[in-house]
Amino acid sequence: MKLSPVPVVVPLLAAVSLLTFACASPPEAEKKASDSAVSAATAAGAEKYAPSEFSAMTAAVKKAESEMSRKAYKEAKASYEAAKDLAEKAATAAAAGKAAATADAEKQIADLERRWKELQGQAEAAAKKLKADQKAAWDTDAKSVTEALEAAKAAVAADAAAAKAKLASIPAVLDKWAADLAALAAPAKDAKKPAATK
Secondary structure (H helix, E strand, O other): OOOHHHHHHHHHHHHHHHHHHHOOOOHHHHHHHHHHHHHHHHHHHHHHHHHHHHHHHHHHHHHHHHHHHHOOHHHHHHHHHHHHHHHHHHHHHHHHHHHHHHHHHHHHHHHHHHHHHHHHHHHOOOOOHHOOOHHHHHHHHHHHHHHHHHHHHHHHOOOOOHHHHOOOOOHHHHHHHHHHHHHHHHHHHHHHHHHHHH
């Protein structure tokens, strides 16, 4: 009796295909390229300046790592390649976001410095009218505003968001002094009018 070759060949082919699948190598080169791109995006400030791109990149990395742990190397390879692309987009978006934030912070610094200079002029003109407690408050606020402006200017190149945070308290101080100095100037004008009519 002659045996059919089919029952022998089918299990042999199945074993070879399983062995080939099991021996597929992990995508180390893609993982390394992805890790490098992710590090560059993180260093560029993607989390702060390109949050949506950073989130997409992070999700792709998690997916790739999950596939690696399941030994789904073909899928992991594709996911690492996607993560690398997303990381490169995140780095580009972060650079653009940082440039925009830096320009915005520099404009805010310039505007606040201009307002501060105007107020200093008004304070000098009203110096004789300032009471002792107002003078002490002016000196304290002048010191804090000057320090905040200097700290913001020093921080703007490295971290525009931090620079803007340092400026946050200044507008309220300037608004307060603008109102106080205007109030000091107003009675002086009213006081001169009756004197002129006599």
